[in-house]
Amino acid sequence: MVAFVIILFIVLLVIGVPIALMLGLCSLIPLMVAHKIPAIVVAQKLFNGIDSFPMTAIPFFILAADLMSGGGITNRLMKFSNALLGHLRGGLAHVTVMLSMLFAGISGSALADAAGPGAVMMRIMKEAGYDEDFSGALAAVAAVIGPIIPPSIIMVVYAITEPSVSIAALFIAGIIPGVLIGLALMGCNYVLAVKRNYRFSQSRLSVKEMAVHTWRAIPVLLLPVIIIGGILSGIFTATEAAATATAYALLVGLVTRELKLKQLPKILIQSAVTSSSVLIIVSTASAFAWLITVLRIPQNLASVVAQFSSSTYVFLFVVNILLLIAGTVIDTLPAVLIFLPVLAPVAQQFHVHPLHFAIIFCVNLCIGMVTPPHGPVLFVISSISKVSIERLTKAELPLLLATIVILFLITYIPGLVLILPRLFGLIR
Structure with a gap:
């Protein structure tokens, strides 16, 4: 049965069956062939996969990000980032990374980051004389930070799937890795800017001008503070934080008059479609994860790995x-729900801290969003910029290497991941 499931999964993946349908078929067909478990169990698992109060945080976070984007926050954050870093060598490249880091505290999605701030900065960099393939590659790789710095949709799904870690602990643990990736990209930017003679985007601003841009950005910058602060202080749960973020995003947009009432129907429909697609994948992946557990695949994998080496490293x-x-061929959320039930029990047998493993897991899959042949963020950037996937892939290699260096750094130095959660008393 195990071999049949694996072969079926690979065949459906290769022929291009949509991921949600593929996971549903991989759950249903083996049961129909074996006749050992009633097929109705799959229907029950499909429902149980999304019958969860914490799961409602996902549509709320998606809606909050869409409301903020519709309210013109990208322009405010861009001017604030430019005021801080625009005077440095290769300033616009640094602004692109900084903007992605700030937007990450709002969207929780790499695709939203790429399609919003990434698209804006990519166009500005090109007009300023940056190579178009480098501009697109930087926008793509910087978008990886989106699901790492909290809030993060992938982390919400991870915490719901693996109860040994909390959403709050995951959010806090993602801050340092996300910042490190941003700094690594900025370091790579500086080297390339010197080598290719990329210029400054502007001279250093006066204190008064800095204060103006900072003041205009404060309403936006407060959103991640409200989310994380509210969760850590115990004022509300992660789901309630997401609902609060949505209300705050709507309020800011209307008060600043950058969000028009006539935009709301379009934003609501867009958020509903995105949320539905995510929840359908979560539902079918939950059924598949149940089948994997029943077939004892995690235990068998642990035995195989232990035969080769007993080293945690x-x-x-x-x-x-x-x-x-896996990230090169499978979307992020399905990959969480497919591989987490298999790898998490093995990680426990190797005595890896659950929170440390969670961040390693999430960062890995986020990097997969910019690696071909799948790389959904690459396809978004390619579609917007009209630069081929091949050119983007070639241009992103040094940037991608910088993110992988940080990945292995947080893998073998657990303190980088665990220090903040311990400081806030979220783990021992």
Whole structure:
């Protein structure tokens, strides 16, 4: 049965069956062939997969990001980032990374980051004389930070799937890795700016001008503070934080008059479609994860890995390689729901801290969003910029290498991940 499930999964993946349908078929067909478990169990698992109060945080976070985007926050954040970094060598490239880091505190999605701030900065960089393939590659790789710095949709799904870690702990643990990736990209930008003679975007602003841009950005910058602060202080749960973020995003947009009432129907429909697609994938992946558990695939995998090595370092290296490869062909959320039930029990046997493993897992899959042949963020940027996937892939190699260096850094230095959650008393 295990071999049949694996072969079926690979065949459906290769022929291009939509991921949600593929996971549903991989759950249903083996049961129909085996006749050992009633097929109605699959229907029950499909419903149970999304019958969860914390799961409602996903549509709320998606709607909050869409409301903020509709309210013109990208322009405010861009001017604030430009005021801070625009005077440095290769300033616009630094602004692109900074903007992605700030927007990450709002959207929780790499695709939203790429289609919003990424698209804007890519156009501005091109007009300023940056190579179009580098501009697109930087916008794509910087978007990876979106699901790492909280809030993060992938982390919400991870915490619901793996109860040993909380959403709050995951959010806090993602801050340092996200910042490190941003700094690594900025360092790479500086080297390339010197080599290719990219110029400053502007001279250093006066204190008064800095204060003006900072003041205009404060309403936007407060959103991640409200989310994280509210969760840590115990004022509300992650789901309630998402609902609060939605209300705040709507209020800011209307008060600043940058969000028009006539935009709301379009924004609501867009958010509903996005949320529906996410929840359908979560539903079918939950049924598939149940089948994997019933077939004892995690236990069998742990035995196989243990035969090769009992070293935690070797295990983590293998996990990184496996997930980096998986990220090239499978979307982020389905990959969480497919591989987490398999790898998390094995990680526990190798005594890897659950929160440390969670961040390694999430960062790996986020990097997969910019690696071909799948790389959904690459396709978004390619579509917007009209630059081919091949050119974007070639241009992003040094940037991608910088993110992978940070990945292995947080893999083998657990303190980088665990220090903030321990400081806030979220873990021991």
